[in-house]
Amino acid sequence: MSDAPPERNVQTExxxxxxxxxxxxxxxxxxxxxxxxxxxxxxxGLSAAEIVARAAGNLGWTIFYSVFVIAIAVHAPIGLRAVLSEMTRLSARRVDLLCFVAAAFLLVMGYRVVRDFHFLGGAS
Structure with a gap:
């Protein structure tokens, strides 16, 4: 029996x-x-507080950082998946589940930060 991981769907990969x-x-x-x-x-010459005061509540920055969070939530778990697949003996299913959880965590936490930052500016 081989130690190689099971074949994954080529189209998915x-x-x-x-x-x-x-x-x-x-x-x-x-x-x-x-x-x-x-x-x-x-x-x-702006302080962090002044930057927050100017940017919070701005829809453009909210959209920008939302896209940033989505890109992170896509990119990082795929990289983690590659590392876990190569460096551990976890099953492909378990690796995929862990990476899905990581993606969901990044999305939820990132969304919360963007949402809270947006509403610091008093936007409704």
Whole structure:
């Protein structure tokens, strides 16, 4: 009997590969915008409290960070899935379940942060 993991559906693997590459592109752009905005604001003399006061409640930033969270929730669990599949003896089903839970956790926690940040600005 072989120690190799059972074969996975090739079409599913291809879709996950593509999803991770697309989410990586979104994340790369989002990180540049996020860090660039923070650096620009701080160099302009704004404090963290002033940045929050200006950005909270802004629908554009809420949408931006919502997309950021979705990209994270797609990208990270797929990478985790690859690591767990290669480095552990967990079954494919168990790895997929753990990664689904990780994705759900990231989505819920990320959504809560974005929602709470949006409503800091008094938006309704």
């Amino acid at each position: 291809a879709r996950l590969w593509l999803a991770q590459r697309i989410s990586a592109m979104v994340l790369a752009l989002a990180v540049v915008v996020h860090l660039g905005t923070i650096i620009y604001a701080v160099q302009g």
